Amino acid sequence: MWSLSQRALLYDVGIEAGAVKSQLPAEVLRVSLATGKVLATVRMPSLTRVLLAANDDGLWFAAGQESGWATGSSKPPILYFLGTNAIRPEVIQQKGQSVNWLVASGHTAWANVLAGNSTTTGQTVTFLTPASKPLAVVGSPNTPPLIDIGEGPPDATPVLDVPGIGLIGVSPGWLGSAGRLPSQQQQIVKIDPATGRSTIIATFDLQPRAVYMANVVYGNALYVLAGANGSQRGSLYRIAL
Numbered sequence: 001m002w003s004l005s006q007r008a009l010l011y012d013v014g015i016e017a018g019a020v021k022s023q024l025p026a027e028v029l030r031v032s033l034a035t036g037k038v039l040a041t042v043r044m045p046s047l048t049r050v051l052l053a054a055n056d057d058g059l060w061f062a063a064g065q066e067s068g069w070a071t072g073s074s075k076p077p078i079l080y081f082l083g084t085n086a087i088r089p090e091v092i093q094q095k096g097q098s099v100n101w102l103v104a105s106g107h108t109a110w111a112n113v114l115a116g117n118s119t120t121t122g123q124t125v126t127f128l129t130p131a132s133k134p135l136a137v138v139g140s141p142n143t144p145p146l147i148d149i150g151e152g153p154p155d156a157t158p159v160l161d162v163p164g165i166g167l168i169g170v171s172p173g174w175l176g177s178a179g180r181l182p183s184q185q186q187q188i189v190k191i192d193p194a195t196g197r198s199t200i201i202a203t204f205d206l207q208p209r210a211v212y213m214a215n216v217v218y219g220n221a222l223y224v225l226a227g228a229n230g231s232q233r234g235s236l237y238r239i240a241l
Contacts, residue, residue, distance in 0.1 A: 008033055011061070013048050028059065028082060044089055045069070045076045049150035055104035057130060058083040060092075062099035062111060064150030079111060081130040092130060101148045101169075105161040110193050112139065112146065112159075126193045137196035146173055156215045156224075159191065165241055167191040168222065169198065173212055186212060188222065188239055202239050210235065217241070 013026035026047065030040040044061065047069055051062040061080040069076055079093035093113065100112040100122055107129060113136075114122040122145070126135040139145075146158035146169045158173040171187045188202040206212060210226040213234065217223075220241055227234030 011044065011050065011052060013044075013046050013050075040085075040087075042082060042087060042089070044082075045080065046073070047076065051099055051102040051148055051150050053102045053104035053109065055109060056107055057081075058086065060102055060104050060109050060111075061089060062102045065098045065100065065114075065147055066149045067098060078113070081109075083130070090130070092127070093125075101146050101157070101159045103159050103161050103167065110159075110161075110167060124191065124193050124196045135194070137194065139196040140198040146171055156212055160215065160217055160222075162217050162222075162241060165190065167193060168201075168217070168241065170212065170215060170222075170224070171198075184210065184212075186224075188241075201241070204237055204239055207235055 008031045010029040010031060011027070026044045028042045028044050029038050030042070031038055047061075047063050047067045049064050049066045049068070051064045053060045059082040061082060063076070063078040077091045077094045078096045078099055079091075080089040081092050082089040093111075095115070097114040100114060102112075103110045109127045109130075111125045111127075112122050113125050122139055123136045124139050148158050156170065156173060158171075159167055159169045162168045167190065169189045169191055171189050172184075173186075184206045186204055186206060187200050188204075189198040190201050191198050204224075206226045212224060212226050214225040215222060222239045222241055224237040224239065225234055226237065
């Protein structure tokens with residue numbers, strides 16, 4: 001779900017149900033936050049575990065590393081855009097393996113794209129508008145890949161756009177901390193989308209068996225929630241930016 005100009009955008013993809021084995025349609029619902037009324041329904045590609053990001057232009061929609069698609073169909077494009085009042089999505093990037101992370105703000109969107117079968121950092125791609133020619137740069141080889149697997153909680157967004165600072169990432173993030181037994185050091189990195197370089201601006205340690213679960217920026221600080229697998233208890237970290 002994403003909030004956009006007093007409206008909420010909801011996406012879901014159907015799965016084969018019981019003995020019927022019918023594929024339900026994948027749809028985005030445009031819902032009024034004031035009345036709760038469904039304003040529009042738009043058919044979307046049947047992708048699961050997708051990455052979503054919204055800005056002033058509309059909804060950006062990408063295939064994450066664990067995305068799947070309808071049985072028997074060919075691999076779909078990896079990046080789409082659905083304009084604010086559009087009746088169908090448009091393909092932004094046809095080829096590639098998947099998208100590591102996706103961020104949108106104002107009239108700009110950023111995506112980290114894996115072009116082939118590699119699991120490395122990939123290319124950081126900047127879109128000034130959905131129709132503009134994107135700027136693509138190779139990411140920093142010294143930074144572990146920041147990956148959003150699009151699976152929902154616990155699934156902290158690995159990259160955020162912070163006003164006055166820019167793109168901030170947490171490395172290695174949720175995927176890197178899941179299942180680790182010792183303390184896991186996390187790095188807060190600033191990503192330069194013009195060069196692909198990452199600069200470490202802070203570090204902190206998760207507690208033993210802790211998993212990085214959620215994050216939010218408030219004021220001049222990043223708040224990180226970390227918890228243990230199978231436990232309702234967690235720790236909240238505050239990292240000044």
